[in-house]
Amino acid sequence: MKMVKKTFYSNAERANQLTSEAIRKMERGTTMQVRIMPNGRTCLKTNSPAVLEIFQTKIFDFTDKKRDEND
Structure with a gap:
């Protein structure tokens, strides 16, 4: 899989749990x-579908929500 970059809204504690x-x-x-950015965003770059799935299922996905609203 190629590198994927996703942006999520999450607090630092939750992002650390999911990273572990x-x-x-x-x-x-x-x-x-x-x-983990101070404005509440978490930026994930990975080449693993399993890692991406963990973050997408357990954190609200900011980029996908924006795309759905604009379609």
Whole structure:
């Protein structure tokens, strides 16, 4: 899978919990970068569909919601 960049709204504590959960499910060769911004956004860059699924199912996805409202 190619690198995917997603933006979520989340508090820092919840993002840290999900990062720990994602680390347990990561496979060899998987990369993940999580940036927690002060405005309440969490930016995730990963090449693993399993890591992306963890974040999408457990955090409100800001980018997908915006896209749905504009369609």
